[in-house]
Amino acid sequence: MKTFKSKFGYTLLWFVTILFIGILGFMIYQEEPIEAILTTGVINFLIILFVLYLNLATTYTFTSKHILNVKCGLLFNKNYDIKKFKSIRKSNNLMSSPAPSLKRLELRYGEFGILIISPENQIAFTKELITRNPKIVNEVYLSES
Known part of the structure; x- marks a missing residue:
């Protein structure tokens, strides 16, 4: 199991x-x-x-080889199949999501699904995700160079 804390959302x-x-x-x-x-x-x-509380209780945990658990306090607790993720990119989308910070990552999954999260260390999170599913289109590194 590997857990990433959410970046603290000072703006909100x-x-x-x-x-x-x-x-x-x-x-x-x-x-x-x-x-x-x-x-x-x-x-x-x-x-x-x-x-x-929501800032401090939001976590993203790789619970097994192919499951990502996203937890936002008592409000949100959901598992995602990592194999269904299609792409990952940086985002400033203000959509309501388990992401207290406005420095976010957008994960596309399935046919039309979007998951917006804000891990504290976006690069390490992205590397971990790509390691578990190399088929994910990675647009995070592209924006780093």
Whole structure:
């Protein structure tokens, strides 16, 4: 078994934090009741904790020779047959996926499937994937040169 952690998604965390500070600031400016401000603050804090949890609990594990397990906290846990992957390339696609960071890899599989992930070490992940299925069209190395 070989596990790759996800790259930490600072962009999303900063965006959510700044948004929530703005909301709380506006509520204070509007002189909302303290109960409403505190309730909103607690909800915002819990959402930020959840985003942190997803950042830290997202992993990509090669569980056997031909299986890749993608896990994103309690929300997403799926196995993929590595033999069905067709290509791998870098991506900045904002599509919802088990990829907290915006520095992503796009894996195409089957007829129309797309899996977007964000391993911390993209090159090592790609090498491991290509080792397990040499038929995958590799566009990650091409962009490195």
